[in-house]
Amino acid sequence: MMNIVGDSEHFKQPFDHDDDYVSRADIKREIAIYQELGKKLVSLSKSQLKKLELDELLHDNILKAKTIRINSEAHRRQLHYVGKLMRSVDIDELQENLKNVLNQNRNESSKQNVAEKQKDHLLTGGDEAIQTLLEQHPGLERQKLRQLVRQANKELAKQPETASKSAAELVKYLRAETGE
Structure with missing residues (x-):
């Protein structure tokens, strides 16, 4: 049997005291959600993108991603950048608008x-x-x-x-x- 000797403060983790602490795994999961949503946006047509009323920088970068050859390193980087830009967007509202736009096409x-x-x-x-x-x-x-x-x-x-x-x-x- 091994006895651990030492200060109990020594064994504390950063999240033990901080209620606002977010683990790296949680951050990566959130980033993956933005990346997937970014891929969906890139797959939309230009008219569908206009209906979403995105901010100009995000809209322009989505259009730019459409012009880059798929499965290239440049396309992957552009998708990551689109995901990064989406962090400033209200994701719930965007997902709701996206559902409406896709549903309109089904109705048409x-x-x-x-x-x-x-x-x-x-x-x-x-x-x-x-x-x-x-x-x-x-x-x-x-x-x-x-x-x-x-x-x-x-x-x-x-x-x-x-x-x-x-x-x-x-x-x-x-x-x-x-x-x-």
Whole structure:
């Protein structure tokens, strides 16, 4: 059995007296969170970044990171710098804004899918489908719908493998007028 002789103060650790002490491991975990969030921001499109309303320095450095070749040392350093700049940002607010921006994109794509399905239904259903749609959305113009459907069917009959301009115009019209 070994007896330790000495002053008990000698064996104290820095965190024994300080309630505000943060360990190096905690600091590294926090830095890793900023790094991951920085990577997510770099992967966003420019329009999505604008919606986040980041401060100018952070925004510019994220755009700069997008131009640097991925998997290079310069890209890694730029990501670390973006992570460092993010320490001055309210991370909870930024994560909430990021969720909203990403969710808006999902909503946009689902609206596009609804309009595409309506277009397909109109192209196959003819006047009956147009009448049904007009009952659901009375603000639509019957003449314009019939004209777009007729043109799209003609274009698809001539060249079924290519995308129809009129069909795309029909989808655009449906999205604009129905709000879907």
